[in-house]
Amino acid sequence: MARSTRKQEILQAALACFTELGVEGTTIEMIRDRSGASIGSLYHHFGNREGIIAALYLEGIGEYAALLEAGLVCTLEAEACVKLFVTCYVDWVVANPDWARFVLHNRGRVEAGECGDRLREANRAHGQRIGAVLKRHREAGAFRRMPGDCFVSVVIGPVHDMARNWLAGRSGTPLAECRELLAEIAWDSVRAG
Incomplete structure (x- = not known):
């Protein structure tokens, strides 16, 4: 913050x-x-208290989104874009472990609460901005063919799982040490050919 x-x-x-x-x-x-x-x-x-919970959640995802989007503006290559998804995620989680734990455990609560529409709108707007950046790489054939929502899961899924395990103390390997490996895995999973 x-x-x-x-x-x-x-x-x-x-x-x-x-x-x-x-x-x-x-x-x-x-x-x-x-x-x-x-x-x-x-x-x-x-x-009220639920408003505090929602504000904390929305600010957390907003901070990560801003970090990612700022990097994407400067990134021209498809590989660098995909790797940035992972490295920004790792960097934010490592810098904000308590906040990351909070975000990981409270999405459903915020979605179901009175700020659910704000969360959905923030996610929609972020998705559109990200989609616009990735669209030219997709159209240029840089990525293997897959649905957009599958693309995000393939890129973020492994790092998200590793981050959850690290935050829960179930991983003996520091998350930051896996940053480049997870970024490379994400790229290998979505690149064409």
Whole structure:
């Protein structure tokens, strides 16, 4: 979380509480105490605890999306684009492990909640921007033929699984050490011929 505004301070406090006590074990009063914010400030910025959860989730996926999209703007080759999906994912997870754990475990909750439409819209817009970048590579024949949603799963699936295991402490290999290998595997899985 880059900026340090009152809203960001509340989100940082919420993430710390969720990490220590779990989402279900955290009350809005705990977040208020941790952040030093007034209850009015919490409700002004987020409406309720579910609003805090959704804001934290949306900001996390937004930060990763911005990192990826910024890199894609500068990347011209198909191979570099595919590898960037993986390396940005690894870099964000390694830099933000608590936030990444939170995002991994709370998607369904946010999707089903009052901010579900905002999440779906953010994902749709991000998908369109990414799709526009990848379209020219697909049309140039750089990728093997497969449905778009399958493409994303093939590219992100292995790194996502490794990240989940690393975040859960089930992997003895640091995620950062697998960064280039997973990027190479992603490229080998989708490149044409």
